[in-house]
Amino acid sequence: MNLSELSSILHDAAKTAKPIAQLSLSHPINLDQAYEIQRLLVQHRIDEGHPLIGIKMGFTSKAKMEQMGVDDMIWGLLTSDMLIEEGGALKRNAHCHPRAEPEICFKTSIDIDRELSLEECKEAVSHVAAAVEIIDSRYENFKFSLEDVVADNCSSAGMMIGPWVPMKEDLRDLKMTMHLDDELAAEGSSNAILDDPWNSFQAATRLASAAGMMLPAGSCVMAGASTPASFVKEGQKVKVEVEGLGSLILSVA
Numbered sequence: 617m618n619l620s621e622l623s624s625i626l627h628d629a630a631k632t633a634k635p636i637a638q639l640s641l642s643h644p645i646n647l648d649q650a651y652e653i654q655r656l657l658v659q660h661r662i663d664e665g666h667p668l669i670g671i672k673m674g675f676t677s678k679a680k681m682e683q684m685g686v687d688d689m690i691w692g693l694l695t696s697d698m699l700i701e702e703g704g705a706l707k708r709n710a711h712c713h714p715r716a717e718p719e720i721c722f723k724t725s726i727d728i729d730r731e732l733s734l735e736e737c738k739e740a741v742s743h744v745a746a747a748v749e750i751i752d753s754r755y756e757n758f759k760f761s762l763e764d765v766v767a768d769n770c771s772s773a774g775m776m777i778g779p780w781v782p783m784k785e786d787l788r789d790l791k792m793t794m795h796l797d798d799e800l801a802a803e804g805s806s807n808a809i810l811d812d813p814w815n816s817f818q819a820a821t822r823l824a825s826a827a828g829m830m831l832p833a834g835s836c837v838m839a840g841a842s843t844p845a846s847f848v849k850e851g852q853k854v855k856v857e858v859e860g861l862g863s864l865i866l867s868v869a
C-alpha cells in the first residue's frame with residue numbers, strides 16, 4: 617500500500633469513528649513518511665471544504681510523553697471542522713474514544729515562514745487563550761508508535777478556544793486545571809510545557825517552516841498539554857481553566 621492509500625484508511629477511520637490496527641504493525645514507515653501521510657490525510661479534509669486554521673504541538677510535556685509511551689515532540693495540522701465554537705458541543709459518537717486535555721492556544725499576528733527567535737515570537741502573537749483539545753486516536757486502544765501518531769495527524773480531533781486575551785510575555789508558572797463535571801481530572805503548571813509555553817510556540821515556527829509551511833496571520837498554535845488527557849463521556853462538561861487567561865466549558869453530547 618502506498619502513502620496515499622494509508623492516508624485514506626486513516627481518514628475513513630476518523631469519518632466512521634471506527635478505530636484501526638496500528639499502521640506500523642503492517643507497514644513499517646519512517647518519520648518522514650509519517651509526516652507525508654499526515655499531509656495527505658489533512659488534504660482530504662481540505663478537499664472536503666475545511667481549510668487549515670493552524671497547527672498544534674504534541675508531547676511537549678513529560679506528563680504526555682509518559683502517558684503515551686513516546687519520547688519526542690510532534691506537530692500536527694488543525695482544520696476548520698475541528699473548531700467547536702463557544703456554546704457548541706463535542707459529539708461523542710462522531711469519535712472513536714475521545715480524550716480531553718487542557719491547553720494554551722496562541723493567535724498569530726503576522727505571516728510566519730521561518731524559525732523565529734523567542735523575542736520575535738512575542739511580536740508575532742496578538743492573543744493567547746485557554747483551550748480544550750480533543751484528541752481521538754484512530755488506532756485501537758489509543759496505542760501507537762511515534763510514526764503511527766504522526767501519520768494520524770497527532771490524534772487531532774477537536775478544540776474549543778476560550779476568550780482571547782492580549783498576548784502575555786510571561787506565560788510561566790500558570791496553574792492549569794481541567795474538571796470533568798465537578799471532578800478535578802487534571803492539574804498542572806504551564807512550565808510543564810517545555811519549561812515555558814513560548815518555547816513550544818518557537819518550536820512550532822521551526823518545525824512548520826522546516827516543512828515548507830507558511831503560517832498565515834490569524835493562525836492558531838496549540839502549545840500541547842501540560843497534563844495527561846482524560847476520556848470524556850456523553851453528558852459530561854469539560855472545564856479548563858488557565859491562571860491569568862481565563863476558562864471555558866465544553867459540553868459532550
Ligand code: OOG
Nearest residue numbers: 674675680770771840841
Ligand atoms: C497525541 C497528541 C498529543 C499533546 O498535547 O501532547 C497532544 C496523543 O496523545 O494521542 O495533543
Ligand code: MG
Nearest residue numbers: 717749840841
Ligand atoms: Mg494536545
